[in-house]
Amino acid sequence: LRLGVLGSGEGSNLRALIRSIQNLELDAQIVAAITDQGDSGFLKIAKGEGLPVHHVHGGANPRRFDEEAQKKVAEILKEAAVDVVVLTGFMRILKSPILDAFTDRIVNVHPSLLPAYKGATAVQDVLDEGELETGCTVHLVNAEIDAGRILAQAKVPILVGDNAEKLHARIKEQEHRLLPKVLAEWKRA
Numbered sequence: 001l002r003l004g005v006l007g008s009g010e011g012s013n014l015r016a017l018i019r020s021i022q023n024l025e026l027d028a029q030i031v032a033a034i035t036d037q038g039d040s041g042f043l044k045i046a047k048g049e050g051l052p053v054h055h056v057h058g059g060a061n062p063r064r065f066d067e068e069a070q071k072k073v074a075e076i077l078k079e080a081a082v083d084v085v086v087l088t089g090f091m092r093i094l095k096s097p098i099l100d101a102f103t104d105r106i107v108n109v110h111p112s113l114l115p116a117y118k119g120a121t122a123v124q125d126v127l128d129e130g131e132l133e134t135g136c137t138v139h140l141v142n143a144e145i146d147a148g149r150i151l152a153q154a155k156v157p158i159l160v161g162d163n164a165e166k167l168h169a170r171i172k173e174q175e176h177r178l179l180p181k182v183l184a185e186w187k188r189a
């Protein structure tokens with residue numbers, strides 16, 4: 001399975017994918033690692049592992065993704081003959097140049113039990129609502145944010161004394177198991 005991985009943050013899910021490939025738990029290759037953040041953990045890990053890495057400038061608004069930049073990313077992904085596009089905390093919203101080229105072949109990992117707590121502040125929102133349990137979701141990506149078909153979920157209990165940082169760290173532990181597992185079971189269309 002040829003993976004194109006996109007991320008904007010710490011890069012812990014990228015690292016988990018690399019480990020799963022090295023451990024032979026996941027039969028895949030990361031053929032493109034793409035980030036919009038020049039100073040991210042994601043970029044450092046990708047470079048450190050010698051992955052084919054691309055830093056694209058998505059535009060001034062950190063959530064929007066310039067049309068031109070999206071066309072460029074779609075080209076990179078096609079050129080690398082990517083089978084599945086994996087979003088690991090990529091903060092810009094994908095539109096048609098990428099969505100149309102990879103329909104049903106884009107997965108995202110989200111830190112809540114979707115459909116509950118969509119959006120960029122899910123971990124804090126769960127705490128603010130006083131929930132007792134949350135988790136993570138791996139789902140397909142379409143034009144509607146955090147609403148594509150759910151592929152797998154894992155639960156995480158909320159503990160007394162949790163804050164967003166502690167809780168997010170425990171959610172990520174589950175993401176690191178769940179995302180490689182979903183990809184290992186991926187059925188080629």
Ligand code: GRF
Pocket residue numbers: 007008009010011012013014042088089090109110111136172175
């Ligand atoms: C993950 O918690 C993911 O669910 C969310 O962004 C975070 C990315 O973490 N969408 P990392 O950069 O892989 O460490």
